[in-house]
Amino acid sequence: MSEAIPLIPRVKLDAEGNLAKFIDHARNDLTSFGANLNFDTDWWDVTDYYSKKGHRNSKQGTITIHFSQRLKEGGAPFCDQVKGFAKAYIRSNLGNRASASFTFAITAFRALNEAIQQLDVQSLVDCDASVFNKAAEFIRAKTDVGDNESAGYMLAKIARYLDEKGMVYAPLHNWHYPRIRKATGGRVGPEFEQRRQQKMPDPAALDGLAQAFHLAAEPRDVLITSVAAILCSAPERINEVMVLPENCEVEQDGKDGRKYLGLRWAGSKGAADHIKWILPGMTDVVREALARIRRITEPAREMARWYEQNPEKLFLPPELEHLRDQDIMVLDKVWQIVNLAPNKRAVRSWMQKAGIPFIYIPFQHPIQGEIQIKAARFADIERHIVNTLPPGFPIYDEGRDLKYSEALLVIPGGLFGNRSDGDGSRCMFEVVKYHHIGCALGQNKLSGSTTVFQRVGIDAEGKLGMRSHQFRHWLNTLAQGANLSQVDIAKWSGRASVHQNVAYDHVSSEEIVTKLREAVGDHAKAIGPLAEIPKNLPVSRVEFATMAVPTAHVTLYGFCIHDFTSTPCEMFRKCLDCREHVCIKGIPDKTQRVRQALEETKQMLVRAQQAVVEEVYGAEDWVATNQAAVNRMEQLLAILTDPTVADGAVVQLSATNTYSLSEGALLDRMHLEGSGTPTLPGAAPRKALR
Template sequence: MNGILRFQSRENLTAKQNLKAFLSHAREVCLFQKIDWPEHIWDISDTIESKRLRNGSFAYFRSARDPLDQPSVIADPMKEPFCSFAKAAFSEIVRIKRPVEYRRFIYALQAIEQALIDLNKQTCITQVTDDVLNESADILKKRFQDPWHAGRTLEWIIREIINPAGVTPWPLLWRSPFPYLAPTRNDRVYASLRTQKLPEVQTILDLADIHQRSLDVRDRITTSFVSLAMFAPSRVSEILSLPVDCITRAQHDQTVLMGLRWKPVKGGSPITKFAPSTSFAEVASEAIHFLIKTGEKARQAAAWYEKNPDKLYLPDGFEYLRECDSITLWEFSRVIGKATPPEASHAFRRYGLERVGQTPQKLRFPVSDKANWAGLYSFKSAENWVLGQLPESFPIMRKESGITWSNALFVLPKNILRPDGETLDYIPEPTSISQITHQLGANPGGKTVFSRHGKVDADGQPRKISTHQFRHLLNTLAQSKYLNQSLIAFWSGRKNINQNAWYEHLPQEAFIEAYRKLNNQVPALPVAGPLKKKASSLASKNAITYDDALRSELGAIHVTRFGICRHDYALTPCPRDKDCINCGEHLFVKGEQRHLDEARVQLELHEKAVGQAHKAVEQSIGGAQRWLALNEPKLARWKQAVTLLTDPDTPNGTLISMPAPASSQTRTGLAHKMAQTKEHIAVEEID
């Protein structure tokens, strides 16, 4: 960031002297306001906002050896004096870089500390050398499947923190050894990824059925979220940050269009997404009105606390308590919106209520209560407990949008989604991402929207769906209609259209079909093999473009067990039924895993069969030689197919065509070959 002064070492000081000065400097300019420096768990929520709203952001200075994976407990922290450096370095990293994914920096520091121990060195940053960093890289490689990010983070710490601070005897020139591996998110290449990212249609239908039939408030909240997720491709945090007044309308000709106002969280501009149909408008409007009504009391209390942060909210009919020093359990339950008063034995343990006496006034406890008196509890203790339920970030729910709790659609009564807790109508609580994901099936041991209604998959297990699968589904539908990429990016709230590729879940044949029908609206298809030569020849002979020639050659595309067939069945039946490898009209797609898998299976089968045929020929078994002459060329072609499909120089998505076989088994092919033979003989006789 511009204007930030970084700590610079003094060349005339030793590494240990520079380290001492660096630690002092880091503590003086530290941004965190809620931390206790000697502690190993830092609350950094005031500087880095958590995506989970209520949980906050925490930095954990545990070692890589810590056997516990509990957020609130560190059994084995980093050893001193390295731990002090790690805290100072992390403080400087946040001050300079303001990272969102801050945990990766702690992982890199953990690796350095562990490397020092593994090499029997003192756990001090002044002992770090290139050998220690190489050992750190090995640790990161074992810990992460793709260590490129971790390696780059370690390299950044060395370049921007360690070397400028002069805390090692000499500057470190280490570079990360991990190469960048571009992630392949295009599901034209990996069929399994397609099934993981897209939800099953039956799951969507089950959610629709639950939305129409269920009266359970947990189900209605969850399916209302789903209704908004299906309205337009949005991230879960964007939906959970919608304002109460998100509905807007616009006049188009004689029609009034209903839309929702969104604010993307990854750099996209604010946008109004209009309903694609009246049905979508009705479903979304119904969901929003339900959420508004469900959270009305909670948002009313939130509005009070925004204006009166130090005073307890009192609903209508209980304003008299403002002049009282005490409160009964029944009054307390009404004030927080609880259906039943808490047990007296739980009053202090659960709610911090301090007993101060008792009262015989019947108006202060239910008429149905047969007791002649009711216990009195300190009004101040009740007020302190309720105010303590609000986080320090209150009343701002999202820093980037500035939305307040009182205007947030998904601020609902506390515990409303919990099966084991009573709803507290007048204590507001933002709906978290984990609450929605648990309801949609990510809660392995608890109740979900599917398990409550017996909605199971083919294995008899309750169905589940991730919040991001709705976004993938809508993007895939848009891609299948060949919409403009800029329009898809705008609709999805993306800043860069290149991010669309992460949501492509269409098979290659869909892109071939788009190439054939939409002319120049889609990119050209990469082609390799005889098909490319044939299209080029056809273009030159008929004075047409290469793309037009290729479109005419692709014909009617359909999927086969072995790849893609471009034969036009409207002209002739297939001349090579189930003999695709010997057909010049058959295509493979480089990078399509199912094509490669099938080619390898066929190669293995033909290798075994041809090997057995050779043994049969040696034993003079009848018919073996003819069988061998027929299938040995197939083996050679399957070998050629596997070689082409695994060629690293051929980019993924390339259409690979095989050359026509030397001899044809079809009648037309045999007749053509015989005609060529007769013509050749006639030429020889003339000569």
């Protein structure tokens, strides 16, 4: 019996050829991540590549790309079907982008790797929509809601790229990541409280930070608490603090005759560089924090200035300058230069790790006689230390042409290590890294790192801790609660769009209710019925405000103050027709929804008017209803966009022609019985029943 010969479609053979050529081109011809990149390893260290480009993340630690599953899932390398293409795609498409760009690509490839293995797909060219659907399921199951959108978007880009370049057999140009509904971001319930606690700093930790700022004595503790004080003065990202120039202060005379302090901040995530003005209450704290930082970091800038002028010579402080004339130094002199612990074992260990050869010199011992002791050549010490200058020196941040000698947060090398004293190296500098601040503030305390709170003696049990980004959430929430306009909050935070403010708004429902109650009866804070209080109240103003605003929950356009413990919503969520709905001026997304609702209602009014022309039965009622709605929304929108109305003002809708189910039933009953009035108190006249 003759052997069966499998028939392979020409399209599939072409796809396999295109895939092989693409991988070979990326391996041999491209130079992204360096011409000497070892393409075939399962992880790439690309720190030097980004350092040469002046990328700030390369100054804060190593930058690596791992073509494997996460460690908690075993850390197995990608399968052969995915590995080569993943490397080629990242090198060809993401090599010239920021280091964070490949994070979501790796997440997408991990999901695709799992899908291929689970479905037993033999080659990448065999991937079709079902494989990518399975990969999308893995992304949704193993990433947060916010992250899976980005990883899913990257997965869709990979699918389209495979299709466009002819590297798959089945068409994928129409495949899209199936988006899931994001969390509504409500302000009540355990989910909100958990999210608020994760994003906001612990009040006890904030109090402890204030104490630590005054108690800190060691240079590294002083530095950390001073950086934290700056973060408390403005809602900035930690990477923006890292690139503050040494001369970051700006002073300006205000119209009130007072001097105001500002800092020059480097923008990120699409925002431009800007000057951020410090609140008067924090001015003295920020000045003191900057003065403390400069005292600690000035020796490092002095070293950087020296190496700019003498790139091949070792910097020595004045008290050690005499060692430059010594060709050979005993180990006692070596530890003075590198500021190690006064222990020969520590010096020997350092020299062995550095690859510095020992030499032996004769020494007359009082008991043992002539012996050979270990020493080192000054030239070898000098060569090694000079070679540890950071990549890209003297430029610290290429985008802003900022030198190490001009940066605020450069420190003597080893300031956060185990030197003989707390001043760090006397001959080499480094920059403050993210983990220096993060570990000191306690974000890694579960791993055993000692926090600044423990070091100053106010947290023996290690309970206090926070993350640097929590300061940004905290200050934004304070600004939201203080009725600062959304434009001002975005500018204060250095954002490119006001729509990004909502992710940093953690004002609780209790705080919103309190704010609404404070506006009751106050014409400066409220517009509409809430601004009026009946005369001769039998209860106090506070009790009346509690009854007028029993609760509040978020709606598309503002807040509903209906008491759901008494009745459910009888308006079928027609919030803009409800007298128990309030709007807050200055919330851009909600104002935009009011504007959108107005446009939609205007379109319905036009259709209703056309129906009247066509003599459609009942069209007159729709014209009246939509016209009233348009008038009401135009008035509301005029208030919400009026520059003379302060942001934070509470706007309540006045009487409308729309009634709830119970109100309508009551009026119908009154009309049929011929008793009472045809309207309810505070409501506009209602058309009689036909």
